[in-house]
Amino acid sequence: MPLRNGQHGYGVVTRSLHWLTVLLVAAQFAVGYTMETERRDPRIDCDPPGESRGGGDTSDAEEDRLDRIEERCEERRERLEEAVDAQEDRPSPLHVVLGVLLLVVALARVTWRRLTPLPPWDPRLGPDGRRLLHATEVTLLATLVAMPLSGLLLVAGADDLVAAHVAAHLVFFAALAAHLGVVLARGLLPRMLPLR
Ligand code: HEM
Numbered sequence: 001m002p003l004r005n006g007q008h009g010y011g012v013v014t015r016s017l018h019w020l021t022v023l024l025v026a027a028q029f030a031v032g033y034t035m036e037t038e039r040r041d042p043r044i045d046c047d048p049p050g051e052s053r054g055g056g057d058t059s060d061a062e063e064d065r066l067d068r069i070e071e072r073c074e075e076r077r078e079r080l081e082e083a084v085d086a087q088e089d090r091p092s093p094l095h096v097v098l099g100v101l102l103l104v105v106a107l108a109r110v111t112w113r114r115l116t117p118l119p120p121w122d123p124r125l126g127p128d129g130r131r132l133l134h135a136t137e138v139t140l141l142a143t144l145v146a147m148p149l150s151g152l153l154l155v156a157g158a159d160d161l162v163a164a165h166v167a168a169h170l171v172f173f174a175a176l177a178a179h180l181g182v183v184l185a186r187g188l189l190p191r192m193l194p195l196r
């Protein structure tokens with residue numbers, strides 16, 4: 001089978017990049033939806049034992065000592081809470097690695113699409129089908145760049161991009177549903193498989 005696309009249909013490179021993307025995206029969503037990004041609450045109780053004993057039970061010096069211990073503990077707890085806050089939205093390392101890989105593969109696909117002609121349309125696709133399929137392809141490629149880019153910027157400190165990161169997923173799912181709709185309704189799957 002030729003490497004490049006042509007009259008025969010999609011070549012090996014386009015097909016391999018297509019299914020590599022599908023695999024990586026499936027893995028990435030599985031990781032994204034299951035990873036732990038929640039803030040862990042440092043449960044530190046700063047009331048020293050004996051504090052409840054008040055009044056005549058403890059001397060002033062003892063009360064002062066307990067107060068100082070409690071103050072130091074509260075300072076430590078505050079520092080810990082700040083450190084945990086800073087980590088709040090940190091994704092798992094696997095999520096970052098997969099995201100960067102996907103960005104590289106997406107850019108390789110866009111470059112390859114420019115270097116090799118697209119094959120002739122399948123004759124079963126009318127003008128509307130062609131327009132819809134083309135729109136799904138362009139949107140899918142755009143979200144494949146937008147998802148990792150918004151993720152990287154998010155980690156670099158642009159916290160308000162959480163909404164953009166999640167919105168890009170929703171656009172991706174809508175485009176994927178339309179992509180699958182056209183591909184399956186028109187029986188186009190073999191064009192991307194190593195069957196012909
Ligand atoms: C194609 C690439 C990517 C996909 C498909 C993806 C997918 C996801 C998904 C499904 C979630 C869970 C969202 C939710 O709970 O509703 C998520 C969260 C997150 N992702 Fe990604 N991600 C990608 C790339 C990246 C990259 C490259 C980074 C950073 C370097 C990143 C950083 C994050 C962060 C920080 C969160 C947590 C956001 C929060 O606070 O809920 N993502 N991602």
Ligand code: HEM
Pocket residue numbers: 014018021022025109113122137138140141144176179180183188189190191192
């Ligand atoms: C991550 C998900 C997906 C993305 C980003 C994606 C993207 C694309 C793109 C950009 C093309 C145009 C060819 C190219 O430039 O590479 C294409 C074609 C195609 N895709 Fe997908 N796709 C995805 C998932 C799927 C799935 C799950 C299937 C099958 C069940 C599928 C079946 C096809 C077929 C059959 C074609 C050829 C259509 C034709 O020209 O007749 N795709 N896809």
